[in-house]
Amino acid sequence: MSALTDLAQTIEARKTAAPESSWTAKLLSKGPEKCAEKFGEEAVEAIIEAVKGDKAALASEAADALYHLLVMCAARDVSLADIEAELARRSGTSGIAEKASR
Numbered sequence: 001m002s003a004l005t006d007l008a009q010t011i012e013a014r015k016t017a018a019p020e021s022s023w024t025a026k027l028l029s030k031g032p033e034k035c036a037e038k039f040g041e042e043a044v045e046a047i048i049e050a051v052k053g054d055k056a057a058l059a060s061e062a063a064d065a066l067y068h069l070l071v072m073c074a075a076r077d078v079s080l081a082d083i084e085a086e087l088a089r090r091s092g093t094s095g096i097a098e099k100a101s102r
Ligand SMILES: N=c1c2ncn([C@@H]3O[C@H](COP(=O)(O)OP(=O)(O)OP(=O)(O)O)[C@@H](O)[C@H]3O)c2ncn1[C@@H]1O[C@H](COP(=O)(O)O)[C@@H](O)[C@H]1O
Pocket: 007, 010, 014, 021, 022, 023, 024, 025, 063, 064, 067
């Protein structure tokens, strides 16, 4: 199992956990809007590291952002499997071709 699949399963399990027992459960208990706000903050932190060019710091902030993206999606009952299905649907279609077809 990949680390991402493992993480998504943990996040799913936290939906029914007590807020005081886990950061994920605490965040989910605050609702989708708060989860979205938190993802926005973490995404900006990753952007800052990408601009600065520190690879280790970017990997760390990217991991934070990925985690918070999955929590935000879980808060709206969008699973990693849903995201993977969308990625698979797009696979093989060039972004340039997709844009030209709109
Ligand atoms: N990947 C993560 C993960 N990434 C970040 N975080 C937490 O997200 C929180 C972010 O809070 P802050 O904004 O205060 O943190 P920050 O951005 O570092 O703080 P500042 O420097 O901006 O002040 C911290 O408590 C981090 O520990 C995470 N918490 C949990 N996970 C994963 O989720 C699993 C379950 O965690 P729990 O639900 O807490 O059991 C863990 O085993 C991990 O695999």
